[in-house]
Amino acid sequence: MSATDALQRTLAAEHAAIFVFGAVGGRASALTAPALRRAIGTAYDVHVTRRDRLRALVRAAGGDPVAAEPAYRLPSPLLTALQIEAEALRVERACATTYAALVAETTGGDRRWAVEALIAVALAERSFGGLPEPLPGLGRR
Amino acid sequence: MSRRVVLRAGGLTAVAGTALSGCDLGPSSTSRPAATLPPDPDQHLVDAARAELRGLLTRLSATTGASSLVACHRAQLAALGGEPPAATGRGRPLTPVATAARERRAAERFARWAVACQNGDLARLLASVAAGIRMQPVLRTVG
Numbered sequence: 001m002s003a004t005d006a007l008q009r010t011l012a013a014e015h016a017a018i019f020v021f022g023a024v025g026g027r028a029s030a031l032t033a034p035a036l037r038r039a040i041g042t043a044y045d046v047h048v049t050r051r052d053r054l055r056a057l058v059r060a061a062g063g064d065p066v067a068a069e070p071a072y073r074l075p076s077p078l079l080t081a082l083q084i085e086a087e088a089l090r091v092e093r094a095c096a097t098t099y100a101a102l103v104a105e106t107t108g109g110d111r112r113w114a115v116e117a118l119i120a121v122a123l124a125e126r127s128f129g130g131l132p133e134p135l136p137g138l139g140r141r
Numbered sequence: 142m143s144r145r146v147v148l149r150a151g152g153l154t155a156v157a158g159t160a161l162s163g164c165d166l167g168p169s170s171t172s173r174p175a176a177t178l179p180p181d182p183d184q185h186l187v188d189a190a191r192a193e194l195r196g197l198l199t200r201l202s203a204t205t206g207a208s209s210l211v212a213c214h215r216a217q218l219a220a221l222g223g224e225p226p227a228a229t230g231r232g233r234p235l236t237p238v239a240t241a242a243r244e245r246r247a248a249e250r251f252a253r254w255a256v257a258c259q260n261g262d263l264a265r266l267l268a269s270v271a272a273g274i275r276m277q278p279v280l281r282t283v284g
Binding site: 101103104111119121123 | 209212213214216217220248252255256261262264265266268269270271272273275276277278281
């Protein structure tokens, strides 16, 4: 996989994350769980910022940034705070795996950014009930 | 033979993305084993990473309430192909503030080594160690 392919794959993951956080944010607004609503709002903004950065990186690498899909499959039911939190955690873990892969495929400043993103995503997992793990992004062992 | 990735650095074995194909060479292959391999450009980083974790384990093993950190670093050291220190519990214990400072410094070092190394799979592993340290509760509450 080339660095551009890895950037595109990460961009695709961020498109999906933004969709999911937008959707679960809407669901969470109906709940009395202010901490969860805040965490989802923060996560949404962070993923949008990373998506924009990834688009710029793909363009800088001479690529055409991959577009978002019209929609993404959400788990059902997605009604309670626990269900919403679990889905948010799943998305953050998936992003951690994607950023770890991006670290492997990039060098220099792009890799530095990918390392920082991996760390940030690992920390974000804690906002959604994620427990500390020794090697986030490398898969559960 | 399992197709686990073998990172050359320090004989490091790790589960990672792609597989090497050296074991696919057949008897008709004209390739000859090199008499001596060139020096691994990442070896010093692997050595430093293992030493960092071993140092943490020595101090944390003597520190009350650090068992989850010890387990974390043992897993990370194993992923780096390192052996834990033989005699644990002999280091001087760390205060909570000192533990947080040591852990934060270690996370910064691993992140820096991830950027510096040449092997992508090793970079992924080092970055994951940095992220794993940053996830620990000790860094959640202290500066």
